[in-house]
Amino acid sequence: MATRTPWTAPLDDAETTHWDAVAVEVAAVLATDALARDRANAEPDAELKLLKESGLATLLIPSQYGGGGGHWSSALRAVRILARTDASIAQILSYHFCNHASIVFFGAQDRWEHWFTASAEGTWLWGDSVNPVDPDLTLTPDGAGYRLNGRKRFSTGASTGDVTLVMAAEQGSVDGGARVLASVVEHDRPGVEYLDDWDALGQRLSASGSVQFTDVAITADDILGVVGEEPYSTLVTPGVQLGFANLYLGIAEGALRQARSLTLQRRGSWLLSDVDHYSHDPFVQRVFGELLAKTAAAEALTDRWNARFDRVIARGADVTAADRTQVEIGIANAKVVATETALEVAHRVFEVTGSSSARSEVGLDLFWRNIRTHSLHDPLDYKKLEIGAHYLTGAVQPITLYT
Structure with a gap:
């Protein structure tokens, strides 16, 4: 098999x-x-x-x-x-x-x-146009294929990608329902319009603007398949969330690295301090120590689930619903820890780098703007609920493109 x-x-x-x-x-x-x-x-x-x-x-x-x-x-x-x-x-x-x-x-x-x-x-x-909280894409049967219509916000990478992964509801399916089909559309296909409306606080170059689809021809060959709830196929969502954890951890590491450089470059020390340089100040060292320890914990948890995800992916069709739940909850833990760590690190590094680090040309704010923006992708409180409910009652959240 x-x-x-x-x-x-x-x-x-x-x-x-x-x-x-x-x-x-x-x-x-x-x-x-x-x-x-x-x-x-x-x-x-x-x-x-x-x-x-x-x-x-x-x-x-x-x-x-x-x-x-x-x-x-x-x-x-x-x-x-x-x-x-x-x-x-x-x-x-x-x-x-x-x-x-x-x-x-x-x-x-x-x-x-x-x-x-x-x-x-x-x-x-590959960009995407799959945002599940904006389900305004439809596939209407047209001969042997379909016509794709609608608008999707937050279509990361679509405007700059070679192809776009599109998820849309199939209208008039045999069972009366509306299956969601995944299809692949090349960048310049007629009827695809990139609206260039992404102008956010952070993640400014992520090409996450909206896409308008107007009578876009979709052939049978463009269709990947049905987006369903078979355990192996739904590992894509924990994979996305694990990508977030690694993204956030990298932001924290980058903020710490720049903060260290800025601290070492600072002249002298605080006037009430009895040391000769900010890098020797125990309060500065304490903040770095705290943030480094939290980042190391996030790194360990994220590395654990990077490795475990490899092992689960390797099982393919043998992945069970129980396996999928274990991966979902484990990665949710990593995502929560990485999110809160990166938010704290990107915010608190200013405490040790001083007022000069707030200058626009320094750019230390880039880390905070990026994590603050992307961490709003899906509510962290619902990730915590997902973890806590499963721990207390064994409850598993409905399978979505967020869980």
């Missing part, structure tokens, strides 16, 4: 070392002008070209289809590393990984070669 997953090979240290080094190199390039690009709020075309040329865009595509043959943990670590300098580009990469993994989660196995090979050969970046 087929396992329904291509990600079965064991992870080795050489893979981790390789992709970490690639991500570090890309992050170093992004760091040279991250703040200026954030201020410009322009489409990140050059940055996404860098993701393609580095191999990160095809990291998760199995090697038999021309990709990097990497594991989910390698992909997620790359997201974390990029987020230390440019969380917007890290977000696009994180979503891309989950979007093109829908080839496996929702698609028929006999179509994997087609989609993965095309994605690898074209070094496609």
